[in-house]
Amino acid sequence: MEITTTEYKNCDVIHPIGRVDSAGAPQLEAAINAVTQLGRHKIVLDMSEVTFVSSAGWWVLIGAQKNCKKHRGEVVLACIETGIRASLKLVGMDDYFRIYDEMTAAVGNI
Secondary structure, three states: OEEEEEEOOOOEEEEEEEEEOOOOHHHHHHHHHHHHOOOOOEEEEEOOEEEEEOHHHHHHHHHHHHHHHHOOOEEEEEOOOHHHHHHHHHOOOOOOOEEEOOHHHHHHHO
């Protein structure tokens, strides 16, 4: 899995590409931790090129959300593929994250 991070004035955008499964989840967690260790806790996760999220991936995102909220920030999700969004809703986690259809809206509203 490839991951890029872009720092903006009000947030950081993390853009993973590929599958966020048991192999990719530790990479995503490391990317998120790299941002939060800098004291930046407003994160937009650009999901436009994520093809699959396993339970390991969701646990990383849940942990990141808890950590960011503790520091008056949050993790928001943007551009989620419909199948992944359906699985998020199925497990009842769709209310745990703010979800945006467009990156501009996500970055502008965090």
